[in-house]
Amino acid sequence: MAVEIRLLGTVEAVLDGRRTNLGHARQRCVLAALAAEANQPVSFDQLVTRVWGDEPPRRPRAALYGYLYRLRQALADTGDLALVRRTGCYELVADPDAVDLRRFERLTEDARRARSDTERLALLDAALGLWRGEAFAGLDTPWLTALRAMAERQRFLVETDRTDVVLRLDRGGEELARLTARVAAHPLDERVAAQLILALHRTGRTGEALGHYQRVRRLLADELGTDPGGALRAVHRQVLQASAAESGVRRRRVVRPA
Structure with missing residues (x-):
């Protein structure tokens, strides 16, 4: 059985x-x-x-x-x-x-070794699909509380890994709702912020993407006294450069009157 x-x-x-x-x-x-x-x-x-x-x-x-x-x-x-x-x-x-917790860990390891992003996405979806709510729901001992926090952190990392895969597959529009909720829950997480900026830009919402970078920059300065890290700054530069290139193309396409 x-x-x-x-x-x-x-x-x-x-x-x-x-x-x-x-x-x-x-x-x-x-x-x-x-x-x-x-x-x-x-x-x-x-x-x-x-x-x-x-x-x-x-x-x-x-x-x-x-x-x-x-x-x-x-x-x-x-x-x-x-x-x-x-x-x-x-x-x-x-x-x-x-045991679903062990299977979750095995699937995420398999995803890291996957040969393609399509295969990797299927494995990550299978891993995340095992979650039915909060781990060990309804049970409360110090050991279980600590293990729950570790499992939830691992789940969060797998969710962000999945978003990276979706963005590489140029399907960022599918992630906008989830990313917006994740940013609200983790406003100081620079990896999540970078993902939202890329998703917004790739769905034609470049102004919102750049505005979000500025909000995160101010929040990091106010809350932590730091500037954005290198990875987030690199995403910001990428969006600025792509936006400038797109603006240049549009200007060249303007038909001037004779």
Whole structure:
């Protein structure tokens, strides 16, 4: 029976397309703490910290035994996954692709090695398509919070990598809405600013592109006391030069009266 462990959203286990009952939040924390490092042993002390932080129950070993027993029951119908107890540690044994977080990482690595931008875009779309919302949604321990922040940062980088590919394929118009939202969420991110400037320019909105550069330049000066970095300045020069060249072509095409 095919199994999926989903961490990129609400923590779920899906058996042959049907969600199975994983129990309450603390029990789902146990599965998430093991699935995030599938096929790697997690010590008892590590697992306690991941599930309870600095406030473990009076008898954490007994609590973990109970949670693992019920999780094994919930996942008993699949032979593709096992919750294994070893000396001093526990391990989730599974195909790495059965865990969406691990599959996301594998797809993004494959995208970096892709031979063409078309192939790279398909792989990045497949990776981003695994996300169903906030990672580990509804679960809140210090370890999961830190892992969530790392996963969200990785997602953001993959989104920006995808935009670079779309721009190289000259499909920047498709990205304008997403880029506008991303700029609003990350106003000081120069890579995102450069992407929006290029997308605006390539869709005939050069004035808006140059205006956005000036807004970012002022914001960087006001908030960080810095000037735009080399990459953003290079994009600005590229747009200025292209705009000047286009203006020159238009002037030469003007038919002067005799």
